[in-house]
Amino acid sequence: MSIEEIEQEIIEEFEFFGEDWEAKYEHLIDLGKALPLIKEEQKTEEAIIKGCQSRVWLNSELIDGKMMFTADSDAIITKGMVALMIRVLSNQKPEDIVKAELKFLDKIGLKEHLSPTRANGLVSMINRMKKEALSQVKI
Amino acid sequence: MSKVINTENIRKQFPILNQKINNYPLIYFDNGATTQKPLSVINSISDFYKNTNANIHRGVHTLSRKATEEFELARKTITNHFNIKNDQQLIFTAGTTDSINMVAQSLASNYLQAGDEIILSAYEHHSNILPWQLWAEQNNGKLKVIPLAENETLDYAAFEKLISEKTKLIAVAHVSNTLGVITDIEKIKAVAQKHKIPVLVDGAQSAPHMQIDLQKLNVDFFVCSAHKIYAPTGIGLLYLSEKWLNELSVSKVGGGTIKTVTFEKTEYAEGALRFEAGTPDIAGAIGFAEAIRFIDEIGMQNIFEHEHELVQYTQQQLSQIPEVIMYGKSEHKAGVISFNVKNAHPFDVGTLLDKYGIAVRTGHHCTQPLMQCLNIQGTIRISFAVYNTKSEIDFFIEKLKKSIKMLL
Numbered sequence: 406m407s408i409e410e411i412e413q414e415i416i417e418e419f420e421f422f423g424e425d426w427e428a429k430y431e432h433l434i435d436l437g438k439a440l441p442l443i444k445e446e447q448k449t450e451e452a453i454i455k456g457c458q459s460r461v462w463l464n465s466e467l468i469d470g471k472m473m474f475t476a477d478s479d480a481i482i483t484k485g486m487v488a489l490m491i492r493v494l495s496n497q498k499p500e501d502i503v504k505a506e507l508k509f510l511d512k513i514g515l516k517e518h519l520s521p522t523r524a525n526g527l528v529s530m531i532n533r534m535k536k537e538a539l540s541q542v543k544i
Numbered sequence: 545m546s547k548v549i550n551t552e553n554i555r556k557q558f559p560i561l562n563q564k565i566n567n568y569p570l571i572y573f574d575n576g577a578t579t580q581k582p583l584s585v586i587n588s589i590s591d592f593y594k595n596t597n598a599n600i601h602r603g604v605h606t607l608s609r610k611a612t613e614e615f616e617l618a619r620k621t622i623t624n625h626f627n628i629k630n631d632q633q634l635i636f637t638a639g640t641t642d643s644i645n646m647v648a649q650s651l652a653s654n655y656l657q658a659g660d661e662i663i664l665s666a667y668e669h670h671s672n673i674l675p676w677q678l679w680a681e682q683n684n685g686k687l688k689v690i691p692l693a694e695n696e697t698l699d700y701a702a703f704e705k706l707i708s709e710k711t712k713l714i715a716v717a718h719v720s721n722t723l724g725v726i727t728d729i730e731k732i733k734a735v736a737q738k739h740k741i742p743v744l745v746d747g748a749q750s751a752p753h754m755q756i757d758l759q760k761l762n763v764d765f766f767v768c769s770a771h772k773i774y775a776p777t778g779i780g781l782l783y784l785s786e787k788w789l790n791e792l793s794v795s796k797v798g799g800g801t802i803k804t805v806t807f808e809k810t811e812y813a814e815g816a817l818r819f820e821a822g823t824p825d826i827a828g829a830i831g832f833a834e835a836i837r838f839i840d841e842i843g844m845q846n847i848f849e850h851e852h853e854l855v856q857y858t859q860q861q862l863s864q865i866p867e868v869i870m871y872g873k874s875e876h877k878a879g880v881i882s883f884n885v886k887n888a889h890p891f892d893v894g895t896l897l898d899k900y901g902i903a904v905r906t907g908h909h910c911t912q913p914l915m916q917c918l919n920i921q922g923t924i925r926i927s928f929a930v931y932n933t934k935s936e937i938d939f940f941i942e943k944l945k946k947s948i949k950m951l952l
C-alpha cells in the first residue's frame with residue numbers, strides 16, 4: 406500500500422471512535438503496546454531522539470529499496486504515535502517518505518502531539534525519519 | 545475544609561479559572577510553576593498604565609512623583625508583609641533566578657575566594673545550583689551537597705559534617721519545589737551561626753504558602769518570585785540582612801543607582817537603589833504589592849491551613865491507590881505533592897490528565913540532581929493555591945484512577 410492509502414486506512418479506523426477521546430486514546434495506547442519491541446542494544450545514544458520528557462529510539466535500514474524503521478519510546482502514548490508513524494512510513498520508498506505530508510494526524514485529531522511544545526520528541530522523530538530517507542535518495 | 549477560606553468567593557476573583565479545557569472544567573494544579581492572578585492585581589497594573597505611568601525617581605512633574613510614590617509604597621507594603629525591619633533591605637529584582645545570580649556575582653567579586661566551598665541541598669532547583677556552579681568552575685571552588693534522609697527530608701546530621709574552614713555560604717531552598725518538603729532553617733542556622741557562615745534561603749516555594757517573618761528567620765539573603773504569589777511575572781525580591789545591605793558589592797550598575805557620576809568616578813546611592821540599575825518593573829512592583837494585599841486580606845495562616853488540608857487529603861487519597869508511589873511524605877509540607885504511577889511514564893499520566901482538563905506538571909521540575917538521587921526520570925507534581933478545592937481533588941483522583949486503568 407502507498408503512504409496515502411495507509412493514511413486513509415488509519416483515518417477510517419479512527420473515525421469509528423467519533424468524539425470519544427477516551428476510546429481513541431485507549432486505541433493509541435494499545436497500538437503502543439503492540440509495537441514490536443526493539444532490542445536493548447538498539448537503544449543506543451545515536452538512535453535516541455530527545456524530547457524534553459519522553460524519549461524515542463529510532464533505527465532504520467534500506468532493504469530492497471525500501472526504508473525499514475524500528476522504534477521505541479519510554480512513554481506509551483508517545484509509543485502509540487510512534488507505531489502510527491512506522492505503520493505509515495516503514496516499508497516505503499525513500500523518495501515517497503521525503504514527500505509525505507502526513508495529513509492524517511490532523512484528521513484523526515492527534516495533531517496536538519506534533520506541537521513543538523509537546524516535548525515528546527515526535528516532531529524530531531518525523532524529521533529524523535525524513536532525513537534518513539533523504540540520505541538514501543541521494544545515493 | 546477550613547472555615548475561614550471561602551473558595552467560592554475567592555474563585556470569583558480569578559476569571560481564568562472559569563473555563564473549559566477539552567470540555568472539562570479547568571482544574572489548575574500547577575501553581576508551583578506560577579499561580580493565577582486575581583482581578584485586583586490585573587486591574588492595578590492596567591490602572592497604573594491608564595492613570596499614573598511615568599518614570600520614577602527622576603522627574604519633578606506630578607505623574608513622576610505619583611509613580612515614585614506608588615512604587616515606594618509597593619516596597620513598604622511588601623516589606624510589612626515579610627516583616628522586614630527597613631524597607632531598604634528589600635530590593636526589587638526580576639525574580640528568584642535573577643536574585644540568586646545577583647548575589648552570586650556580587651559575592652564572587654569581593655567575598656568568595658578561589659578554592660572556597662558552598663553548601664547546597666540535594667533538592668535545589670537548577671536556579672540555586674547553576675550560579676554557584678558557574679562560580680565554582682571559574683574559581684576552582686567546590687559545591688557540597690546536603691544528602692536526603694528518610695522520606696526525602698534533608699539529612700541534618702550529615703549537613704554539619706560538610707562544614708569546613710573553606711565553607712563560605714550555605715544556600716538552600718526553604719521548600720522543595722518538587723517534593724513540597726519544608727527545610728528546617730533553624731537547624732541550618734544553628735550550624736551556620738556557630739561557624740559564622742552566611743545563609744541564603746530560596747523562598748520561591750515558601751513565600752506562596754507560608755507566613756514569612758524575615759526578622760525572625762534572620763538569614764543573610766532571602767529571595768522569591770512574585771509570579772508564584774498571585775502577582776505578575778518579571779518581578780521578585782532580594783532581601784539583604786542589614787550587614788549585607790552595606791557590604792554587598794553591586795553586580796549591575798547604571799542609571800538609578802548613583803548619587804554623582806563623572807567619567808573618573810561614581811558615587812553610588814545608598815540602600816536598595818544602589819542595586820536597582822535601570823528603570824525597574826514599576827507596574828510589576830505595584831502588581832506585586834496588590835497581590836500581597838490580596839493575601840493579607842485572607843491571611844497567610846489561613847491560606848497555609850487550607851493548603852495543608854488539601855495536601856493531607858490528597859496524600860491520603862493517593863495512598864489508597866496501589867499503583868501510586870509518593871515522594872517526600874513528610875508532615876511538614878507546603879502546597880506540593882510529587883508522585884509516580886508504577887510502570888507508567890509521568891508524561892503519559894500528565895497527557896491523560898490534561899485531556900480531563902487537569903493541569904499538572906510532569907518531568908524533572910528543574911531538579912535533575914534530585915531525580916538522580918531518587919533514581920527516577922521524573923514525577924507528576926500537583927501544587928495547590930488558595931482557590932483549589934476538595935471537590936477538584938476528588939475529580940482528579942477519579943480521573944487519575946481512570947488514567948491508570950487506561951495505561952496499565
Ligand SMILES: Cc1ncc(COP(=O)(O)O)c(C=O)c1O
Nearest residue numbers: 639640641669671717721748769
Ligand atoms: C525553589 C525554586 N527556586 C527557583 C525557582 C526559579 O524561579 P524563577 O523562574 O521565577 O526565577 C523556582 C521556580 O520554579 C523554584 O521553585
